[in-house]
Amino acid sequence: MQLDKLGDWRKTxxxxxxxxxxxxxxVNVAGWIKRIRNLGALRFIILQDCTxxxxxxxxxxxxxxxxxxxxxxxxxxxxxxxxVLKEFxxxxxxxEIAPTEIKxxxxxxxxxxxxxxxxxxxxxxTRLDHRALDLRLPRNLAIFRIQNQLLHSIRNVLNRNxxxxxxxxxxIGTATEGGTELxxxxxxxxxxxxxxxxxxxKEQLTIPxxxxxxxxxxxxxxxxxxxxxxxxxxxxxxxxxxxxxxxIFKLMEEILTVTLRDIKNRxxxxxxILGIQESFNVPRKPFKKRTYSDIVKLVNNKTDMNIxxxxxxxxxxxxxxxxxLPGYYWITHWPTKAKPFYIRPSEEDPKISESFDLQKGWxxxxxxxxxxxxxxxxIKRLKEQxxxxxxxxxxxxxxxxGMPPHAGIGFGIGxxxxxxxxxxxxxxxxxxxxxxxxxxx
Amino acid sequence: MQLDKLGDWRKTxxxxxxxxxxxxxxVNVAGWIKRIRNLGALRFIILQDCTxxxxxxxxxxxxxxxxxxxxxxxxxxxxxxxxVLKEFxxxxxxxEIAPTEIKxxxxxxxxxxxxxxxxxxxxxxTRLDHRALDLRLPRNLAIFRIQNQLLHSIRNVLNRNxxxxxxxxxxIGTATEGGTELxxxxxxxxxxxxxxxxxxxKEQLTIPxxxxxxxxxxxxxxxxxxxxxxxxxxxxxxxxxxxxxxxIFKLMEEILTVTLRDIKNRxxxxxxILGIQESFNVPRKPFKKRTYSDIVKLVNNKTDMNIxxxxxxxxxxxxxxxxxLPGYYWITHWPTKAKPFYIRPSEEDPKISESFDLQKGWxxxxxxxxxxxxxxxxIKRLKEQxxxxxxxxxxxxxxxxGMPPHAGIGFGIGxxxxxxxxxxxxxxxxxxxxxxxxxxx
Numbered sequence: 001m002q003l004d005k006l007g008d009w010r011k012t013x014x015x016x017x018x019x020x021x022x023x024x025x026x027v028n029v030a031g032w033i034k035r036i037r038n039l040g041a042l043r044f045i046i047l048q049d050c051t052x053x054x055x056x057x058x059x060x061x062x063x064x065x066x067x068x069x070x071x072x073x074x075x076x077x078x079x080x081x082x083x084v085l086k087e088f089x090x091x092x093x094x095x096e097i098a099p100t101e102i103k104x105x106x107x108x109x110x111x112x113x114x115x116x117x118x119x120x121x122x123x124x125x126t127r128l129d130h131r132a133l134d135l136r137l138p139r140n141l142a143i144f145r146i147q148n149q150l151l152h153s154i155r156n157v158l159n160r161n162x163x164x165x166x167x168x169x170x171x172i173g174t175a176t177e178g179g180t181e182l183x184x185x186x187x188x189x190x191x192x193x194x195x196x197x198x199x200x201x202k203e204q205l206t207i208p209x210x211x212x213x214x215x216x217x218x219x220x221x222x223x224x225x226x227x228x229x230x231x232x233x234x235x236x237x238x239x240x241x242x243x244x245x246x247x248i249f250k251l252m253e254e255i256l257t258v259t260l261r262d263i264k265n266r267x268x269x270x271x272x273i274l275g276i277q278e279s280f281n282v283p284r285k286p287f288k289k290r291t292y293s294d295i296v297k298l299v300n301n302k303t304d305m306n307i308x309x310x311x312x313x314x315x316x317x318x319x320x321x322x323x324x325l326p327g328y329y330w331i332t333h334w335p336t337k338a339k340p341f342y343i344r345p346s347e348e349d350p351k352i353s354e355s356f357d358l359q360k361g362w363x364x365x366x367x368x369x370x371x372x373x374x375x376x377x378x379i380k381r382l383k384e385q386x387x388x389x390x391x392x393x394x395x396x397x398x399x400x401x402g403m404p405p406h407a408g409i410g411f412g413i414g415x416x417x418x419x420x421x422x423x424x425x426x427x428x429x430x431x432x433x434x435x436x437x438x439x440x441x
Numbered sequence: 442m443q444l445d446k447l448g449d450w451r452k453t454x455x456x457x458x459x460x461x462x463x464x465x466x467x468v469n470v471a472g473w474i475k476r477i478r479n480l481g482a483l484r485f486i487i488l489q490d491c492t493x494x495x496x497x498x499x500x501x502x503x504x505x506x507x508x509x510x511x512x513x514x515x516x517x518x519x520x521x522x523x524x525v526l527k528e529f530x531x532x533x534x535x536x537e538i539a540p541t542e543i544k545x546x547x548x549x550x551x552x553x554x555x556x557x558x559x560x561x562x563x564x565x566x567t568r569l570d571h572r573a574l575d576l577r578l579p580r581n582l583a584i585f586r587i588q589n590q591l592l593h594s595i596r597n598v599l600n601r602n603x604x605x606x607x608x609x610x611x612x613i614g615t616a617t618e619g620g621t622e623l624x625x626x627x628x629x630x631x632x633x634x635x636x637x638x639x640x641x642x643k644e645q646l647t648i649p650x651x652x653x654x655x656x657x658x659x660x661x662x663x664x665x666x667x668x669x670x671x672x673x674x675x676x677x678x679x680x681x682x683x684x685x686x687x688x689i690f691k692l693m694e695e696i697l698t699v700t701l702r703d704i705k706n707r708x709x710x711x712x713x714i715l716g717i718q719e720s721f722n723v724p725r726k727p728f729k730k731r732t733y734s735d736i737v738k739l740v741n742n743k744t745d746m747n748i749x750x751x752x753x754x755x756x757x758x759x760x761x762x763x764x765x766l767p768g769y770y771w772i773t774h775w776p777t778k779a780k781p782f783y784i785r786p787s788e789e790d791p792k793i794s795e796s797f798d799l800q801k802g803w804x805x806x807x808x809x810x811x812x813x814x815x816x817x818x819x820i821k822r823l824k825e826q827x828x829x830x831x832x833x834x835x836x837x838x839x840x841x842x843g844m845p846p847h848a849g850i851g852f853g854i855g856x857x858x859x860x861x862x863x864x865x866x867x868x869x870x871x872x873x874x875x876x877x878x879x880x881x882x
């Protein structure tokens with residue numbers, strides 16, 4: 001099979017740019033063959049690219065026989081088409097292309113490992129095994145175009161609010177933060193770990209920069225097999241000096257409402273592809289706030305479950321409360337014991353902490369709080385949590401550099417994307433997810 | 442030592458916002474004490490924050506004695522000041538603050554581990570040991586504010602050019618790409634590695650997305666102790682379908698000129714702090730292109746060194762050519778043997794490849810090329826490079842999904858930032874650098 005060279009040929013338009021005002025013009029489009037329909041002397045090719053699709057109509061007799069023959073290539077092959085844009089009222093876009101040249105850049109085999117017809121979906125594991133192909137499904141393109149907008153909007157809000165983007169190390173020398181299993185490895189002659197979060201670094205970075213954020217991957221060696229856990233997690237980390245958690249509520253509500261409004265306005269077609277354009281809502285500010293104690297009462301009063309004050313609230317309990325807790329809301333003032341050492345105990349009642357989770361219905365999207373900024377209190381908190389202050393030496397030292405009062409939040413991008421796109425599994429919102437049983441591709 | 446609570450007190454202005462039009466207003470500022478000068482009944486505090494600095498002037502007798510006493514806190518302590526903005530012609534900003542309240546949020550000790558006077562610099566290793574404090578030096582704040590602008594500008598250009606931001610896995614299952622030492626670790630029961638680059642994934646992602654970019658860290662377990670090597674590297678990775686390297690030149694030149702122009706226009710004070718506002722130039726497009734063969738000839742004709750065609754060009758050779766090769770330029774058409782398997786051999790002469798490096802003077806900033814997109818040729822190239830195609834099975838499979846012709850570039854952010862800020866070492870442009878002998882903080 002002879003392939004065409006790209007040479008000097010370049011696409012002039014994305015399919016999304018092909019509108020009726022271009023009718024009569026010669027255009028170059030490129031992408032892949034989504035569908036071919038043969039009706040005797042008529043052949044219809046649906047050419048898809050990263051922005052959408054366009055129909056290529058070939059009429060035997062009207063075009064060179066060689067061109068008609070050449071156009072018979074397998075689905076998903078990579079092609080370029082030069083042709084004239086014609087009116088075609090039946091198409092959604094109102095246009096189609098009458099080709100004068102077709103370039104076949106790469107053949108796909110007749111038999112593909114995935115069903116790309118969109119009539120039935122291959123199972124998720126098979127799809128992930130052939131992820132680069134799977135991602136061509138319009139629903140997947142839609143998910144990651146929405147993610148692109150999401151990242152863009154988040155950064156815009158943070159830029160407007162004078163935050164500086166930082167890059168913290170993912171290779172760390174001590175298994176500090178506690179709580180989570182870490183991936184361990186040999187860093188030359190030393191032991192090292194993959195960072196489970198930017199927490200300690202982002203706190204330190206409020207010392208010079210006051211307001212910092214990072215969008216990066218972090219790593220959890222947890223053998224969790226739920227729909228919402230993965231081992232390589234892309235998170236938004238925010239930390240801000242001279243504020244408390246009350247200010248973080250406001251900032252995060254701005255981020256979420258701006259981001260969701262941007263997606264609603266700019267990703268219309270993607271929401272349509274996912275069938276959620278009607279149900280996609282931008283929440284109102286401020287979000288409802290409930291204390292941990294309120295939630296415990298709610299569980300005990302409204303479900304058949306019983307929680308002692310101080311216990312964690314299980315996903316099962318949240319699910320049972322689903323009808324009472326719609327949309328986005330904050331759960332504040334968790335038991336100090338249930339939160340990490342860097343979370344600030346309340347002045348009035350040190351059993352309660354200046355902490356919060358951000359929920360959407362039963363799903364936890366983010367957590368954070370006001371931090372401890374006094375070295376002596378932090379050492380006390382470490383000991384209370386059964387951690388050894390001497391293994392935090394380097395971090396504790398930074399509290400001697402005029403550490404400001406600060407507060408922050410960690411927000412899982414994958415979970416958020418799962419929740420707003422309405423897909424079942426967080427794995428669908430990650431290009432190449434890593435789970436305990438998935439390390440490839 | 443009693444610390445003040447933040448309570449409901451909030452800063453109303455960054456110091457950079459304090460301009461003469463606000464004279465007479467009461468403002469809240471917060472940051473840290475950069476300098477204190479005592480002249481008997483007069484005390485001057487230079488309060489620094491993440492945007493700049495402001496003078497706080499205290500006159501004994503004019504303010505409460507308790508306030509005057511309270512203002513005697515060590516350098517670098519974290520404070521908040523409420524006061525009235527007054528005219529002060531001698532100051533660069535033309536204003537100072539007459540305080541009515543001072544809050545001390547955190548004390549720094551009398552003796553700090555770094556010289557923060559800017560008169561002498563502590564040595565780099567000591568500075569990196571106390572990085573959070575070191576970063577308060579105005580030159581460091583400037584470097585990372587410039588980085589912030591740089592990342593922002595790069596993304597803007599790519600967004601305008603219809604690129605999608607992607608997140609590729611950093612945990613990979615096979616030590617594929619070759620050439621570099623990788624960090625290896627146990628991923629549950631399997632062997633895994635830290636990704637040395639997004640190369641294979643970004644190529645795969647042109648299949649659905651056509652134009653992708655990523656800004657992320659990658660990892661090299663190389664025992665290099667030069668001024669320009671680190672083990673955790675933040676890079677810009679770009680890959681584009683239906684183009685060749687000629688298009689990448691144009692895109693990258695747009696990225697660089699826009700980014701440098703943005704920095705020149707928007708980071709004026711930072712360039713001033715670094716003392717480079719005069720010498721900071723935005724290069725003209727297009728950049729000069731020289732072939733690898735040209736450079737070899739230049740080395741052999743203009744220096745006392747001798748290079749055989751096919752050999753790599755050493756940093757020493759580049760440095761000796763410094764006067765002949767100013768500014769930004771491309772070195773194109775490297776020997777196929779000297780470049781990785783995914784780089785496309787030229788049609789006319791397969792010994793030469795469709796590859797390039799982007800140089801600034803003697804410093805390599807980026808490299809890339811047109812890629813091989815045909816499976817059979819890629820297998821041939823793997824074998825020629827002494828690599829085993831069977832260990833690339835999962836990657837090779839993606840070439841059956843209608844892989845488009847594509848080209849791309851990898852660009853080191855740290856090296857670029859080093860080169861434009863004029864610092865000596867790449868370590869200075871990374872918040873928490875990782876080198877073979879540095880794993881903390």
